[in-house]
């Protein structure tokens with residue numbers, strides 16, 4: 212399947228789940244539905260998510276993460292050594308803590324509760340998606356730095372892994388096996404999701420960002436200081452992708468879901484270290500006004516790297532962008548990055564956690580605007 216030469220379109224990962232899928236999940240969880248029936252619901256939801264994206268004209272599709280409780284919690288369901296629990300089990304005041312720090316982590320939480328073993332994480336999802344679509348498929352995977360912050364618990368995990376870094380190393384080993392399987396099974400794009408690195412945009416030298424504060428209170432972890440946190444993230448990801456770079460397109464997604472109080476600054480704040488990460492594409496949130504100016508990131512993007520530019524908002528379902536608005540947004544970076552290295556995507560997934568409600572019809576409309584904008588850009592920069 213050949214891709215357009217420039218302004219390729221994709222989603223970040225997750226797609227709004229139909230209400231019937233959420234109902235089925237709740238029934239399955241409470242023992243009122245058997246596995247086989249629930250699997251049929253999941254298959255149907257994936258078919259629908261892919262068809263929505265195909266009809267909107269996307270070049271590269273995902274399975275919409277329909278099988279996952281959240282973009283990170285599903286690690287707890289699929290990899291041996293992890294489990295998932297409700298946030299209240301980690302701390303009875305979990306919801307209050309998230310509210311206080313304005314950092315809503317997903318309600319289902321992964322926890323390291325044993326020795327981490329090689330397990331199928333996403334290759335089963337890819338195989339099914341390939342049965343129902345001929346489009347190139349992107350697979351998203353929770354990045355090791357994210358998984359460390361979101362799953363190592365000071366009491367529950369320390370008998371197996373005394374330090375969070377030890378659990379992260381063990382996860383890296385399992386992740387490498389899965390990346391190899393995904394490549395073998397024909398993934399077009401493997402994206403490591405790293406919001407915990409993205410969140411560091413709001414951190415200070417000794418002051419953790421909102422999400423690390425919540426994770427510290429729920430899991431009992433400690434912030435290492437900004438420089439060391441960035442370095443740890445870079446090292447862990449590089450270890451995970453070492454040697455795979457030429458056989459598949461590797462990317463990393465950065466987001467931070469800003470609040471009204473968040474500073475106006477983008478992922479350029481993590482440079483130059485973030486560019487030491489051995490991935491080809493940075494899929495970055497830049498439509499949100501709190502991200503500042505995408506030119507700041509584009510200007511310093513190394514010439515061998517691509518940008519997946521956040522061009523569509525995923526937070527406000529009441530407003531759909533115009534084609535012209537998206538074209539203008541993307542054109543801000545054309546003077547710095549060759550169109551063949553620019554991809555268009557929404558800022559983030561439309562439903563990173565399964566209970567996040569976002570009307571599917573609006574998500575489809577937004578994608579249509581984005582693919583139309585990409586078409587206009589390809590006409591205008593025909594030489595690319």
Ligand SMILES: [Zn+2]
Pocket residue numbers: 223406464465466558559560
């Ligand atoms: Zn995101």
